[in-house]
Amino acid sequence: MESKKIIVTGGAGYIGSHTVVELFNHGFEPIIVDNFSNSEKSVLVGLREITGRNIKLFEGDCSDPNFINDIFKVERDVAGVIHFAAYKSVGESIKFPIKYYSNNLGSLCALLEAMEQHQVRYLVFSSSCTVYGAAKKLPVTENTPVVTPFSPYGNTKKISEEIISQEAQNRKQLKAISLRYFNPIGAHPSAVIGELPIGVPSNLVPYITQTVAGARNQLTVFGDDYNTPDGSCIRDYLHVVDLAKAHVKALDYLFDQQEDPYDVFNLGTGHGNSVFQIINEFEKVVGKKVNYVVGDRRTGDVPVMYANADKAHQFLDWRTELSLEDALADSWRWQEKISL
Numbered sequence: 001m002e003s004k005k006i007i008v009t010g011g012a013g014y015i016g017s018h019t020v021v022e023l024f025n026h027g028f029e030p031i032i033v034d035n036f037s038n039s040e041k042s043v044l045v046g047l048r049e050i051t052g053r054n055i056k057l058f059e060g061d062c063s064d065p066n067f068i069n070d071i072f073k074v075e076r077d078v079a080g081v082i083h084f085a086a087y088k089s090v091g092e093s094i095k096f097p098i099k100y101y102s103n104n105l106g107s108l109c110a111l112l113e114a115m116e117q118h119q120v121r122y123l124v125f126s127s128s129c130t131v132y133g134a135a136k137k138l139p140v141t142e143n144t145p146v147v148t149p150f151s152p153y154g155n156t157k158k159i160s161e162e163i164i165s166q167e168a169q170n171r172k173q174l175k176a177i178s179l180r181y182f183n184p185i186g187a188h189p190s191a192v193i194g195e196l197p198i199g200v201p202s203n204l205v206p207y208i209t210q211t212v213a214g215a216r217n218q219l220t221v222f223g224d225d226y227n228t229p230d231g232s233c234i235r236d237y238l239h240v241v242d243l244a245k246a247h248v249k250a251l252d253y254l255f256d257q258q259e260d261p262y263d264v265f266n267l268g269t270g271h272g273n274s275v276f277q278i279i280n281e282f283e284k285v286v287g288k289k290v291n292y293v294v295g296d297r298r299t300g301d302v303p304v305m306y307a308n309a310d311k312a313h314q315f316l317d318w319r320t321e322l323s324l325e326d327a328l329a330d331s332w333r334w335q336e337k338i339s340l
């Protein structure tokens with residue numbers, strides 16, 4: 001592969017910004033496309049601090065076909081695309097489904113059209129374990145049946161996977177991978193970039209760090225009466241830096257080896273931790289108490305979800321390297337930095 005240019009839609013966001021760093025570390029030239037609907041320009045300063053370079057940015061809406069097409073016109077020899085840009089709040093998607101279908105599917109369709117027009121062959125897509133719903137058998141493998149997810153957000157991931165798969169089968173030029181993320185947590189160990197939840201966080205770890213930092217009164221544990229060893233829900237939490245590295249591996253695989261036009265990979269640690277285990281581990285790692293109460297179950301939560309990630313290990317040569325302790329320590333270091 002001659003060109004090293006990788007378009008990173010949503011590259012200013014949480015997972016995108018960490019992936020930009022890893023692309024840079026592996027000799028790629030990441031180009032960010034973002035409208036800052038859920039991120040801040042300050043991330044570019046952080047990326048400059050880590051990489052020592054100004055990362056190129058196109059600011060605008062990926063669902064605008066003219067805007068996205070013009071980027072490929074200007075950049076000409078783009079080697080591949082990683083598509084992160086999407087809205088991701090499960091709760092908001094239930095209130096405003098059209099906002100989610102329109103942005104998440106509109107941006108994908110505009111991108112696929114522009115890629116075809118400019119003969120860009122390789123795509124890595126951000127999908128989610130939410131496509132498995134409440135799986136009957138755990139851990140989930142890529143052969144676990146995909147269901148219609150509970151939320152419109154989750155459904156945009158299922159439909160996006162279908163669109164990409166069909167497009168890759170029909171148009172032999174396209175080779176694509178969907179990466180099904182489990183629960184990314186943590187931040188870059190430099191504490192220069194991390195997750196910037198806007199408003200009240202809905203995810204567990206940012207809620208914990210904000211509670212300990214004093215920005216929230218207390219965490220509510222959503223249910224302690226599940227059929228799990230301690231009664232709270234179990235998830236597969238992986239460090240965002242490990243997750244970011246998987247995208248570089250996925251691109252390398254697409255460039256070098258992939259025979260099938262389309263494939264899917266789970267990205268997780270292979271282990272589950274309960275909400276109480278996360279709280280206990282956080283208290284141990286950080287040395288501070290988490291103020292919490294036990295509340296009702298949250299609608300739509302599945303009791304247990306964790307990955308079998310052997311396929312990513314076998315084909316992408318990827319597995320997680322960082323521990324839960326690393327991730328929680330890095331989350332806290334990042335929280336301290338943004339609380340200043």
Ligand code: NAD
Pocket residue numbers: 009010011012013014015016033034035036037038039060061062063083084085086087088103107126127128129181182183184
């Ligand atoms: P994020 O909100 O931090 O990043 C998404 C970025 O995309 C933001 O910078 C936002 O401004 C941008 N964006 C959104 N719509 C856009 C548009 N139309 N045009 C241009 N930019 C746009 O989210 P994240 O946590 O980094 O997630 C990245 C991707 O991974 C998303 O597709 C998300 O659905 C998926 N995902 C996330 C998780 C998770 O737990 N964070 C889990 C599974 C899948």
Ligand code: WQD
Pocket residue numbers: 088090127128129130154182183202203204205207219220221222223232233234235275298301
């Ligand atoms: C984790 C656990 C909660 C907050 C979501 C999306 C999923 C994917 C990842 C994008 C659960 C419990 C949480 C709180 C709590 N995203 N919890 N109190 O629900 O596994 O997945 O993010 O694709 O699609 O649904 O992650 O971090 O919200 O919750 O007790 O204040 O923590 O019940 O068991 P989840 P989460």
